[in-house]
Amino acid sequence: DIQMTQSPSTLSAFVGDRVTITCRASQSVSSWLAWYQQNPGKAPKLLIYKASSLESGVPSRFSGSGSGTEFTLTISGLQPDDFATYYCQQYSSYSSLTFGGGTKVEIK
Amino acid sequence: QVQLQESGPGLVKPSETLSLTCTVSGYSISSGYYWGWIRQPPGKGLEWIGSIYHSGSTNYNASLKSRVTISADTSKSQISLKLASVSATDTAVYYCARDDRPIRFWGQGALVTVSS
Numbered sequence: 001d002i003q004m005t006q007s008p009s010t011l012s013a014f015v016g017d018r019v020t021i022t023c024r025a026s027q028s029v030s031s032w033l034a035w036y037q038q039n040p041g042k043a044p045k046l047l048i049y050k051a052s053s054l055e056s057g058v059p060s061r062f063s064g065s066g067s068g069t070e071f072t073l074t075i076s077g078l079q080p081d082d083f084a085t086y087y088c089q090q091y092s093s094y095s096s097l098t099f100g101g102g103t104k105v106e107i108k
Numbered sequence: 109q110v111q112l113q114e115s116g117p118g119l120v121k122p123s124e125t126l127s128l129t130c131t132v133s134g135y136s137i138s139s140g141y142y143w144g145w146i147r148q149p150p151g152k153g154l155e156w157i158g159s160i161y162h163s164g165s166t167n168y169n170a171s172l173k174s175r176v177t178i179s180a181d182t183s184k185s186q187i188s189l190k191l192a193s194v195s196a197t198d199t200a201v202y203y204c205a206r207d208d209r210p211i212r213f214w215g216q217g218a219l220v221t222v223s224s
Contacts, residue, residue, distance in 0.1 A: 001170060032209075034210035034211070036211075038154075042216075043203055043214035043215065043216060043217055044154065044211075044214060045214075046210055046211065046212050049210045055212075087153065087154055089154075089210065089211070091207075091209045091210055094167070095167040096156070096167065096169070096170070097144075097156040097159075097207070098156065099153060099154040099155070099156065100153075101153050102153045102154075
């Protein structure tokens with residue numbers, strides 16, 4: 001199975017900061033990588049798919065990049081609603097999906 | 109708009125079988141896509157449990173495969189999850205989802221606690 005490793009596990013930042021979260025795959029997933037945002041008590045919400053495509057309705061301050069085994073999610077100009085936990089997920093394998101361990105973005 | 113709603117017992121005894129149902133509205137489950145289950149233990153990350161394709165074929169997480177069954181009832185527009193021989197480590201919020209590869213539509217989640 002493909003393992004997904006996110007870093008950091010926790011990130012402290014100010015409103016307005018630019019933050020970057022990294023996700024590494026144990027083997028190439030091409031561009032079949034998604035990013036989700038989860039607020040406490042809520043289901044995850046899709047932000048980015050196919051590594052860099054912005055989901056409809058998601059603010060443009062969110063961006064994704066990478067391919068193969070290294071991916072990043074960048075939030076340019078952190079807003080109060082962005083303090084949440086973020087997960088990457090690979091869907092390269094038709095028979096198995098895996099999520100990263102999550103990155104909690106906290107207010108500094 | 110696609111909507112998914114999980115239902116089932118919130119408390120299951122150890123060694124018994126956890127059973128959840130997901131009712132789908134706004135889309136016919138026989139028309140396409142994968143339909144899956146994901147769980148999240150309290151305070152922890154997301155774990156994919158498995159998916160069923162609209163054709164009926166299934167895929168399961170290797171770590172749970174021996175205990176999991178996912179099925180679909182197209183007449184009721186429902187997806188079901190059965191997890192056998194549960195223990196406290198199976199306590200989690202269980203989400204059903206439409207797996208568009210990626211996952212675009214999620215249910216609100218159902219907390220299942222395994223305890224005697």
